[in-house]
Amino acid sequence: MADQDNPSETTAGAKGTAAIIDAIVFNDDGLVPAIAQQADSGEVLMLAWMDRAAVEETLKTGFAHYYSRSRGALWKKGESSGQVQALRDFRLDCDGDTVLLLVDQKGVACHTGRHNCFFRAPRDNGLGDIHPVITSPDQLYGKKDEDKGG
Amino acid sequence: MADQDNPSETTAGAKGTAAIIDAIVFNDDGLVPAIAQQADSGEVLMLAWMDRAAVEETLKTGFAHYYSRSRGALWKKGESSGQVQALRDFRLDCDGDTVLLLVDQKGVACHTGRHNCFFRAPRDNGLGDIHPVITSPDQLYGKKDEDKGG
Numbered sequence: 698m699a700d701q702d703n704p705s706e707t708t709a710g711a712k713g714t715a716a717i718i719d720a721i722v723f724n725d726d727g728l729v730p731a732i733a734q735q736a737d738s739g740e741v742l743m744l745a746w747m748d749r750a751a752v753e754e755t756l757k758t759g760f761a762h763y764y765s766r767s768r769g770a771l772w773k774k775g776e777s778s779g780q781v782q783a784l785r786d787f788r789l790d791c792d793g794d795t796v797l798l799l800v801d802q803k804g805v806a807c808h809t810g811r812h813n814c815f816f817r818a819p820r821d822n823g824l825g826d827i828h829p830v831i832t833s834p835d836q837l838y839g840k841k842d843e844d845k846g847g
Numbered sequence: 848m849a850d851q852d853n854p855s856e857t858t859a860g861a862k863g864t865a866a867i868i869d870a871i872v873f874n875d876d877g878l879v880p881a882i883a884q885q886a887d888s889g890e891v892l893m894l895a896w897m898d899r900a901a902v903e904e905t906l907k908t909g910f911a912h913y914y915s916r917s918r919g920a921l922w923k924k925g926e927s928s929g930q931v932q933a934l935r936d937f938r939l940d941c942d943g944d945t946v947l948l949l950v951d952q953k954g955v956a957c958h959t960g961r962h963n964c965f966f967r968a969p970r971d972n973g974l975g976d977i978h979p980v981i982t983s984p985d986q987l988y989g990k991k992d993e994d995k996g997g
Contacts, residue, residue: 739889
């Protein structure tokens with residue numbers, strides 16, 4: 698059983714990080730989409746975006762960092778809510794334009810308080826809500842709403 | 848055990864499709880990223896992009912369709928290789944800007960012949976190749992290389 702509070706055993710060294718950065722095809726905005734997947738269960742938690750600094754911080758610290766497009770800033774997942782993602786492995790796809798992070802999610806991944814962000818699905822001729830809220834956003838953020846996943 | 852050749856039991860009706868289309872936040876190019884995940888095992892297979900027509904075709908036919916950014920055209924996954932993805936469920940995330948397709952992948956998802964596209968990972972101070980080639984690209988495409996996943 699992996700310890701959710703401890704960072705990855707698979708963080709890359711300086712050469713590994715350089716090799717990864719070289720292989721990533723960032724888009725015109727300097728970003729790459731990153732899928733976060735719970736390492737043991739395989740649950741897809743969320744998708745966010747990484748810039749070069751987010752990749753470097755993730756590999757250096759062993760905790761998932763992203764680039765917030767709305768705030769225009771580097772963002773450590775869980776910084777305000779405590780719902781951090783400890784990195785278990787870092788994967789890059791065939792053409793280098795998508796990252797897959799295997800993580801141990803502490804608490805819930807979604808800013809709505811659900812365990813993952815993918816809770817809307819076609820049901821009964823409409824859009825259903827198929828996952829329960831586990832932790833209320835107020836509990837996660839107080840009156841702030843800064844640390845959004847998804 | 849789901850039949851890989853049969854489409855989804857959860858394809859949306861006309862109202863469901865309209866509700867989904869309304870809820871999706873397409874980017875400035877009219878696209879949304881779509882993660883394909885093997886429904887039973889949870890394996891993340893690939894990420895591709897969908898436009899409105901790809902969403903409609905996927906929900907109508909029960910087989911994953913994407914928008915090829917390189918070819919600028921609607922693309923049925925597996926059209927030339929036979930490696931189709933039968934839809935099992937369609938999920939939309941909290942803010943509507945990412946799709947998660949639960950599918951039954953026939954054969955391999957990656958155009959390199961690997962079961963999924965995420966086969967590169969930091970290993971030994973470099974970038975390692977952690978998944979084997981199961982079916983050679985020549986076998987999948989002959990001399991063509993048109994139906995790429997990832």
